[in-house]
Amino acid sequence: MALQITQSCVNCWACVDVCPNDAIYDDRPHFMIDDMKCTECLGDHAEPQCAAICPIEMAIADELGAFLNPPGSLTGIPIEKLKEFGLWREAA
Amino acid sequence: MELPVISSSAPVAEGGGCASSGCGTAPDALSHLPDHIRAKVQDHPCYSEEAHHYFARMHVAVAPACNIQCNYCNRKYDCSNESRPGVVSELLTPDQAIKKVLAVAAEIPQMTVLGIAGPGDPLANPDRTFETFRQLSEKAPDIKLCVSTNGLSLPEHVDEIAKHNIDHVTITINCVDPEIGAKIYPWIYWKNKRLRGVEAAKILIEQQQKGLEMLTSRGILVKVNSVMIPGVNDEHLKEVSRVVKAKGAFLHNVMPLIAEAEHGTYYGIMEQRGPTDAELQSLQDECAGDMSMMRHCRQCRADAVGLLGEDRGDEFTMDKIDVMDVDYEAAMVRRKEVHDSIIEKLDAKRGIVKPKAEGIPEGSRPVLMAVAGKNGVVAEHFGHAKEFLIYEASPAGVRFISHRKTELYCGGGDTCGEGDEEPDSLLDRNIKVLEGCEVVLCSKIGYEPWGKLEAAGIAPNGEHAMEPIEDAVMAVYKEIAATGRLLPQADSALKVA
Numbered sequence A: 001m002a003l004q005i006t007q008s009c010v011n012c013w014a015c016v017d018v019c020p021n022d023a024i025y026d027d028r029p030h031f032m033i034d035d036m037k038c039t040e041c042l043g044d045h046a047e048p049q050c051a052a053i054c055p056i057e058m059a060i061a062d063e064l065g066a067f068l069n070p071p072g073s074l075t076g077i078p079i080e081k082l083k084e085f086g087l088w089r090e091a092a
Numbered sequence B: 001m002e003l004p005v006i007s008s009s010a011p012v013a014e015g016g017g018c019a020s021s022g023c024g025t026a027p028d029a030l031s032h033l034p035d036h037i038r039a040k041v042q043d044h045p046c047y048s049e050e051a052h053h054y055f056a057r058m059h060v061a062v063a064p065a066c067n068i069q070c071n072y073c074n075r076k077y078d079c080s081n082e083s084r085p086g087v088v089s090e091l092l093t094p095d096q097a098i099k100k101v102l103a104v105a106a107e108i109p110q111m112t113v114l115g116i117a118g119p120g121d122p123l124a125n126p127d128r129t130f131e132t133f134r135q136l137s138e139k140a141p142d143i144k145l146c147v148s149t150n151g152l153s154l155p156e157h158v159d160e161i162a163k164h165n166i167d168h169v170t171i172t173i174n175c176v177d178p179e180i181g182a183k184i185y186p187w188i189y190w191k192n193k194r195l196r197g198v199e200a201a202k203i204l205i206e207q208q209q210k211g212l213e214m215l216t217s218r219g220i221l222v223k224v225n226s227v228m229i230p231g232v233n234d235e236h237l238k239e240v241s242r243v244v245k246a247k248g249a250f251l252h253n254v255m256p257l258i259a260e261a262e263h264g265t266y267y268g269i270m271e272q273r274g275p276t277d278a279e280l281q282s283l284q285d286e287c288a289g290d291m292s293m294m295r296h297c298r299q300c301r302a303d304a305v306g307l308l309g310e311d312r313g314d315e316f317t318m319d320k321i322d323v324m325d326v327d328y329e330a331a332m333v334r335r336k337e338v339h340d341s342i343i344e345k346l347d348a349k350r351g352i353v354k355p356k357a358e359g360i361p362e363g364s365r366p367v368l369m370a371v372a373g374k375n376g377v378v379a380e381h382f383g384h385a386k387e388f389l390i391y392e393a394s395p396a397g398v399r400f401i402s403h404r405k406t407e408l409y410c411g412g413g414d415t416c417g418e419g420d421e422e423p424d425s426l427l428d429r430n431i432k433v434l435e436g437c438e439v440v441l442c443s444k445i446g447y448e449p450w451g452k453l454e455a456a457g458i459a460p461n462g463e464h465a466m467e468p469i470e471d472a473v474m475a476v477y478k479e480i481a482a483t484g485r486l487l488p489q490a491d492s493a494l495k496v497a
Helices: A014-019 A049-053 A079-085 B036-041 B096-109 B126-141 B154-163 B197-217 B237-246 B275-293 B318-322 B326-349 B423-433 B446-456 B470-482 B489-496
Strands: B054-058 B111-116 B144-151 B168-172 B186-192 B195-198 B221-226 B249-258 B367-371 B387-394 B396-404 B439-441 B458-460
Touching: A014 A049, A014 B197, A049 B195, A079 B144, A079 B318, B036 B221, B036 B396, B036 B489, B096 B111, B096 B126, B096 B195, B096 B318, B096 B326, B111 B126, B126 B144, B154 B168, B154 B197, B186 B197, B195 B197, B197 B221, B221 B237, B221 B275, B237 B275, B275 B396, B318 B439, B367 B470, B396 B470, B423 B446, B446 B458
Parallel strands: B054 B111, B111 B144, B144 B168, B168 B221, B221 B249, B367 B439, B439 B458
Antiparallel strands: B186 B195, B367 B387, B387 B396
């Protein structure tokens, strides 16, 4: 059970600092989660910390590819606008 | 209080600094400030309209992470085109940042100020931010340090900020009303949770206000930045201005919203308009009061380098810095010469003639003096001084060092500490505040404190009442020099022999 970082990631380091398992590492083109270390924060926090601080929609996904912060969930920008600006995807 | 009116706002130069030294700058724009603040900002390009024509600043992008979202912000980490806060070309590690700062400071000796301003929130990256400050205060003690923050993590870092001798902090405060805040901040990251709406805005506002109070109570200069968002917080910013001034912010900088759809911000995409020039100026006028010094703000990038309005970042990319050979010891000597000559030029423009240390023998040691001053002159009664301004006199001239706060021991009247209730311990404490000073200059002083000061090895001096401070300090320095007490013992012995 582990989360993953998608191509939407902008490499801002926020998740690295708050991960209780040191599971996130600097990589290119974007940061990565070590799935051997990631516990999805179970037992540590009520919500996965990377997803709780990540400022970018669609950047953190679960094993099935579902976004923890789907389009519009952080900015409040309506889906139509996101589609108009090419900022919308259904899944990772 | 009667305040000088600053002339009309500076035209915003597109990417090339100001064309002339006019730029809407009144030469006395800083004259209403208390001495200790004026001394701190006179060579700070962001705080002094006048200084920004001569002194340069730089930001180092060591702070990528952020703990809140603002509707006007979309950070970019590898963008060289957009000129706005939150955008940088490349992130730096603290070690890379130090290399860059030393290289820039050697190459651009006018650079006086290093700020950490992002591209995220510096205090959401405390390890990277403070490691950079720690190394810099060690390796480049001649550079002023400043930091900007959204305020969410400010209270927990105030002690660390004070420790690194960071004397300028900018807090971005867009509201003091959580209902308005909820329209500006969609979420904050707080105690391991993402919080939203009014609840989030309320916590952010509380933290900002608490941090502001903690900083000003420690004597750290605080500037407040606000983004003017028409229809959202424009009217409300007058209230913000009143609140932050009451809490001791020395400057309130109202900036226009930058909202272009291509920046990808919420406001950009939702077509929230920015203010017109007239709207901005009218709000700035209303909020300005005695703090109208920031009309020249250029809302720079988080990796800007050079004079305000210009960006020389391209000359200092990491690959270029890696091959530069910097002798910082030598650079510091050159930098001091450049700074002194600019300050001299600015003083001449303001009509200030610095007293020269003529007749002081070469090699004379510097002397610290405490001054009970007001408005640039030796004006305060020893017992009425709420603070002492500490000056250093040396063969190089007179310079302001710091201010030290006192506890008032004289309750008024004309007893001057004689017969007031238990004045002794307070007086003793105040004399301790003056530690290291050899002279205290004031307009008048009572008999008892006189005796105690002398016993503590500090010479009281009331001979220069109402004289300009720097003239008075130099005059006293010359008097001491005439006694031969400024030269090393061995030297004077040799001369006698």
